[in-house]
Structures are given as C-alpha cells and as structure tokens.
Amino acid sequence: MEIIMIIVCGILTSISVYLILSKSLIRIIIGTAVQTHAANLFLITMGGLNEGAVPIFQPGTKSYVDPIPQALILTAIVISFAVTAFFLVLAFRSYKELGTDNVERMKGVPEDDD
C-alpha cells in the first residue's frame, strides 16, 4: 500500500509543479493547493499505513495508528489554508491593479503608475 501511496505523492507533486510553472496566476495558486495535498499524503504515508485503531484512547486496545503525523498534518492543513486564502486575495488584488494574471507580464512597476 505504501509503495502505491508514495508513487501517488510523486504524481501529485509532478502535477503541482507543472501547474506552478505555468503562466497563469490562478493555475499557480491551484498548483500550490495540490502541492499541499501531496505533502500531507506523503506525511501520513511515511508514518506507516499499518492497521490499527483510531487514535482515541480506549482501555484494552493494543495497537493504534500513529498519532504524530496526524497532529502534524492537522497543523499543516490549517497553515496551508491560511496561505491559500491569502494568495487568493493577493492574486485577486494584483489582477485588479495590474490588469493581468500573466506572470510573465508582471515585471517591475507598470509604467505611468503614480
């Protein structure tokens, strides 16, 4: 299972990198969002996908799944959400101000802008 998951992570990373390298700002933001998913998936996979109980303490249960990656991912999800929201508004604002979402045209300060 883990091998497949790692390959899936690789493919997701490829997709996100491809999106990030494109010219459109909106595609870049979507790319970063996909990147987040790839990283989260990677984290939980590396912790091991062994079967075990839900990490909620119950007397008598011997094996739980690893709670640490879950805690890490929980933190990561919230942070990436915050960053994505900010990026989105930033893209929205820059589109309004600069008049383009083509990153190749976003070079320096646009002329006659005072």
Place this chain on the structure above:
Amino acid sequence: MSWLHTAVLLPFIFALIIPIVYRFIKRIHIGWFVLPVPVVLFIYFLSYISTTMSGDHRFAELKWMPQIGMNFNLYVDGLSLLFSLLITGIGALVTFYSISYLSKNEQLGNFYCYLLLFMGAMLGVVLSDNVFMLYLFWEMTSFSSFLLISFWRTRQASLYGAQKSLLITVFGGLSLLGGLILMTLSGHSTSIRHLIAHASEIQSSPTFILAMILILFGAMTKSAQFPFYIWLPDAMEAPTPVSAYLHSATMVKAGIYLVARFTPIFALSEGWIWTVTAIGLITLFWGSLNATKQLDLKGILAFSTVSQLGMVMAMLGIGAVSYHYQGAQSQFYAAAFIAATFHLINHATFKCALFMVAGIIDHETGTRDVRKLGGLMTVMPISFTITVITALSMAGVPPFNGFLSKESFIEAMINATHSHLFSLNTLGVLIPIVAIVGSVFTFVYSVRFIGQIFWGSYKPEKLPHKPHEPSFMMWIAPAFLAVLVIVFGLFPAILTKPIIDPASRAISNAHIPHAEFHLFHGFTPAFFATLFIYAAGIALIFTYHKWVKVIESIPERLELNYLYDRSGRYMPFYSKKVTRTYMSGFIRNKLMVILGSLIALTLITLLCMPFSLNFDHVSRLRTTEIIIVIMILASAFMIVFARSRLFSIIMLSAVGYSMAIFFIFFNAPDLALTQFVVETISTALFLLCFYHLPNLNRYNESKSFKVGNALIAAGVGIVVTVLGLIAYGNKHFESIASYYKENVHSLAHGNNMVNVILVDFRGTDTLFESSVLGIAGLGVYTLIKLRSKHKNGYERVEENEQTEK
C-alpha cells in the same frame, strides 16, 4: 603604554583636535597648530639614534587583543628609525610648506585632519611589530591617501585618481593580508621579530611561495611598481604638499619598507631575488622613459618617482643575494642594501623639493603645462637655484647626494653579474644594461625639467598670472631640502654612521661593512658607466624632438591605463550581462533553476551514495483505498487539462474531498473533519472570487514551453518518489509515538491522542499556527481595504482582456 605608543598615537589625537580648533580659530592659519606634531616627533625619534647606532633596539608592548594575537607592539630598529625620521622630518617641512601653499579659503580642517591621520598610520606601519597591526595601519594609509587625493572633491579628475589609487592599493593590501596570514600560520607567531628569527620554519612550509607572491603584490601596488604604477600619475590631482609628502617621500615607500623588512625571510628564494630585481628594473626603465614625454610638471615628477622607486626595489633585490654567501663575499652584495637605504633618503630630499618647486611654479604662474612655461630663470632666480640643485641630484650629477647613491646603484648592478647563483652571471648581464639605459633617461628628464621651466623663451602672454618669486615662507622648505642635498652630497658621513649603517644592518643578516661614499673612487666600471650616462643623456637631450615622437607614437591601446579604464568599464557591463541571464524577472526561470538544481543534486547524491530498498513492513492493499487513489489522480489530471476556471476549481475540491475520505479510511477522524471543513471553505473562497478572477488563460504557451515544464515536473515527481521509497525502506528507529499512546490518559487526562498532542504535548505549534491564521486574516483584510487612491484598475483589466483575446 610607553612614550613610543604615545608618539604613534599623537597624530591621531591631533587629527581629532584640529577640526575642532579650526572651528574656533579662524584668524591664524590652522597649519601652525599642526606643525609642532611632526617637529616634536622628529626630535623624539632623533633620540633613538644612539640606541640603534649601537646595534640595539627598543621594544614596547601594549596588549590589545591577545586572544587573536593582535597586540599593539612597537619595535624600533635602524630600518624603522630611518623611515620614522623620513616621515616626521619631511612631514614637518611639508606642513610648513602647506601653510603658505593652501589659502585660508580651503577646508583646512579636513586637510590637516587627513594629513595627520596619514602621518600616524605611516608611523604605525614602520614601527609595528605585529603583522596585523601593520596591516591595519597599512590600510589606514590607503584610506587617508584616498581622502587626500580627493581633497578637491568637486573636480572630476581628483575623484577618478582617488578611486583608482584606492582600488589598486586596497587590492594590494588585501593580498598582503593573505600573505601575512599565511606567514603567521607557518611561523606560529604574529610578531615580525619572531617570524624573522624563525625564518626557517616559514621557508620550509608549503605556503612559502604563495605567501611571498601575496606579500610582493602588496608591496608592488603600494610602491607603484610595474604594472601597478598607473595610480600614481593620476594621484597628482592632489594638492602639491600631498603629492610631495605621500607620493614621493612616504606612502610609496611603504612597499619598499615591506620588501626590506621581510627580506630576511624571503631572501633565500631565487624567485624573490629575480622578481624584486626584475620588477624594479622594468619600473626604473619604463618610468624614466615615460617621464620624458610628460607635459605636466607633476606628471614628470610622478613618473620619475615611479622610476626611482624601481631603482630602490632593484637594489633590495640584488642585496638579497648576500644571503647566499658567507663572509666577505656576502658583504660584497650587501653593499646594495647600503645603496638602497642611502638612496631612500636622497630621493626623499630631492623629490620632495622638486614637488614643492612644481607647486611654487603652479602657484605663481597658474599653470603646470611645460608648453606654456619657459624662460623663468631671471624671473624666479631662487626657485631656479633650488631646481638646479635638486634636479641635478636626481640626474646623478656630482657633487649632490643623488650622484653618490646612483653610483652605488650602478656598482651594485654590475656586481650582481659576478654571482654564480641563479644564472645571475649569464642572464644577469641584462641587469646593468637596463639599469644604465634607465639612468640615461633619468638624466634626460631631469635636465629637461630644469630647461622646460627656466630656459628658452619667456612667454608671459601664455601664463595665467604674472610670474614672480614666491613669498619667503614658501621657498624656505625646498631651499632647506636643497641645502640638505648638497650637505649629504659633500659629507655623506653625517648620515652613514648614525642612520644608514643601522638601517642596512636591519635588512641584512651579515655583518655588513660600514657605509662609505666617495665622490670619486677610482676608475671603476661604475665610473665609466656614469660617464656614458652623461654623454648619452646630453646627446639625447639635443636630439629630443627627433626620438620623442617614437615614444609618443606608442598607441593608446597598449597602455596600462587603457586596460584599466577598459576593465573598469567592461566589468560592470559584463557582470550586468551575467546577472541578467538569471535575474530575468520571470518567476518561471527562477523556479526552473531551483527545481533543476533539486533534481541534479538528488541524482548526484543517489549516484554517489549506496542505498537499499526494504519493504518488509508494507501494509496490504485494500480495494476501497485504491478507488480513492484513482479518484485523486483522475481529478488532479483533470486540473491540468481544465479549460475553464470553474472546472479546475471543482476538480481541486474533488482532490481535497478525496483526501478527506482517504483520511477516514486511515483512521484519522480529526484530519478528515478538518479537511472537509477547510476544503469547503476554500472552495467557497475560490467561488467567491470567481467573478473577479481572470478566466483561465493559457497565454499561448508554446509546445517547447510545455515540454520543458513537463520534464521538470516529471523530474521532481520522480525525485520525490525515489526519495520517499528509499526513506520508507530505511527506518532506523522506532517511533516515539508509543510514549504518547501510553501516557495520553494518565498524564494528560485526555483520550483523543491527536488533540492531546495538539494542545498539550505540543501546544506551542498550535499557538503559532493560530497566529498564522490570524496574520493571514489581517493580510486579507488590509489587501482588500487599504488601497491606493486611483480607481482605474478595472478599466485596465478590460483593456487588457480585449487586447489579449
């Protein structure tokens, strides 16, 4: 803190006080307050003569930074004393001269502050026993001379000259630092005395040659040797007292001091002897040749300084041969050291006087251009007398002091060919030839210097001012130096025993003979060489207009200045070009570089490091999860191929929801919950912005663009996969999760392990994660609320969309 330390620090203290005094006392020329400093120091250093004459020395210690071996230790022996006397003595005369040269309208507070800084730094250079203190003072001389050259900072040429001299001397200074560090590493000490005493340790170290080359770079740049002499002629934009002091008598001799000081360490090397001698002779020849064609009085003197410094350098090189012999034979070659030290004093006297004369001419006639000058003999008789004495001394004519040292110089060069070391007896034949030819040109420009100013036709209509004899105050300093030229020429004995003997003994290890100079010492080869120099020189002066065209026709392209200017122009040009190649302003290029190096580095590491794959603990495949994986992959691919923004946003949320379902199957209920909520909110956010976001535009991405992106993307994906597989197969330790699992109830009184970790075991993470959320919220708020005034954004969007469609 001894008197010696006070002596070095005194100019620095005055450099602080003088600008303050200058603010309050406007009536008296501030130079009068400066003058006591060098005078007092000169008298103080005279008191050391008895110490050094007896072969003794003085050592004064002051701890500064003993941890790194940087102590303010001072050391006076014959060599240091010679230089200290030159610095303070010439310094006193120059200060005196500057009082009448600079009017009160100039920024005198600055001028004397810089001058005193320079004087203190120069004393520090020659008296320091610690190599790092020497370097510190060395850079201070570069710095203060930079300030002095650019004293008239409204002139473009001053700034150019100052920048050039700073660049070249600091280049040399840094290389000197490298050489000094190498020496301290191999000699295990930062004290120059200790290094010289343990010279064999340095000589046997593998960095010996490198240290030698680096130190030579430092000395050659400072002393304006070939090919680094180019800064000196441009430094002539400084006020004339500065040129007289820095660029004839003191700073340019710092390199000479360095070579002389480290001769006991490096003299054993054949490379040292040949390099120092050859560079000195080339400089002598090239400087004197170029001096003949200069049209500016200070230009002539600048090139003449270059050539005379080359002469001293060559003598130091030949003197080093004495380290390879014993007894009388050693003394034979060590005579070059005596000649070198003697010429140092002589050059300081006559060159300083000549600069002062050039300053007087400039001051009284308003020009330094030799084409406008001429026939001033009867108008300015005193200046004429001074010039004749000093210029003929420079030419090497008896009975002036320049003759004595020039004679010893020729003699030393001829003697060098008798040595059977390092093919000095075969290739060395060139040494006296170059020396004699160089001396011929020295004679030519020296005599022409007199002629150009004082002989020929008097052209008052060309001169900006009506020429007249300068004030008494102004000519007294050069006159004093001219008297010294005659006195040293007729009675060299007053110098030899107290100063020259101890100084040359400090350079040489042998018991060198007592210096003796005679105006006539028989029909030696040197005597005939001198006669030849006069004859050839006179012949060349009369045919000057025929051959000078040959020198003038040397194309500008071959000059070193041209190279310097070109490199100064092209280096920024090319560095800008190089910078532009990667600082293109396109984010994609930077990402390509970052990701490309990620791929390359990983590949190299994988190739160089052995690794193993181990999949013993892999869990089994489950159908439900396979379905989710396929969902994730399918929707992710859909994003890539999506044509509309709505579709891509929906596909993105499909990936997110599949992730949430995946978390459910892997027993992570909290994650699933959060993922669901977050995915919903972000989808809502995307849709909220939906109408304001631009449509998904591919901007005509070309095929090669896409292929390049795809290759990079695939590379990164493969890197991630491979690294993940390797990492998964090599788990070296058990997880620490067992601690959390066991103690979640007993210690933290909770049941939900993930929550307990988030708020209890690792609560700090959560605190700052909340801060991130808060900051992002604030950022979003400010982005939307705080805008600049203009409102034409929307209009521009519409315009652009129309042009792009």
